[in-house]
């Protein structure tokens with residue numbers, strides 16, 4: 001179970017799914033089923049559904065995130081969406097550097113770093129995704145990859161700037177594959193990430209930073225994942241698209257410790 005000073009966070013990444021009607025349906029069902037969850041809850045609909053969903057989230061029990069953003073505030077960047085636009089649409093958070101963005105749309109350490117700077121400037125809580133591919137894991141390069149991604153994303157900040165940052169450890173081989181990292185694998189990676197952050201920015205920041213696990217999180221495996229001391233929440237893709245399953249994930253259960 002996460003340390004008491006880190007509030008668990010469960011975020012649903014809808015990816016390129018859900019038309020407006022489906023978005024409204026899903027959010028209504030999530031709100032109906034919430035009963036003092038042990039976690040802060042975020043949903044990340046596609047850009048087109050942000051304003052509609054934002055209207056439903058006015059009471060603040062569930063917060064709104066976008067799935068990406070551009071680093072400039074405005075200008076000639078066809079197809080892009082900026083921080084001020086996300087704020088205007090009602091977002092409080094933004095996912096950055098998701099492996100699908102890195103793999104298909106050219107996100108790099110440098111662009112993730114620029115996006116992070118913009119997210120912080122516009123007071124959006126950044127959820128920065130990192131994670132190794134299967135090839136990298138099999139070549140024993142997991143830690144090296146995570147180190148490079150963390151250093152790259154977080155470069156050039158002072159510790160105080162990064163207080164709101166959330167990291168999502170998402171092994172690429174576990175995303176959408178049904179192949180979840182074991183709780184031990186997740187814990188090992190999360191502890192490594194925390195130590196890296198501590199080395200770069202000090203233990204104070206590292207101990208307060210929330211590190212989410214992502215990659216085939218389901219109602220069946222969330223409890224054991226969340227019982228790991230350095231797993232502070234989950235970034236959930238497929239299983240966040242159905243209210244019942246997502247609600248079960250939000251209301252995860254971990255053994256009570258004395």
Ligand code: PGA
Nearest residue numbers: 175176215216236237238
């Ligand atoms: P998944 O996706 O839960 O469908 O594996 C997680 C993610 O990509 O954030």
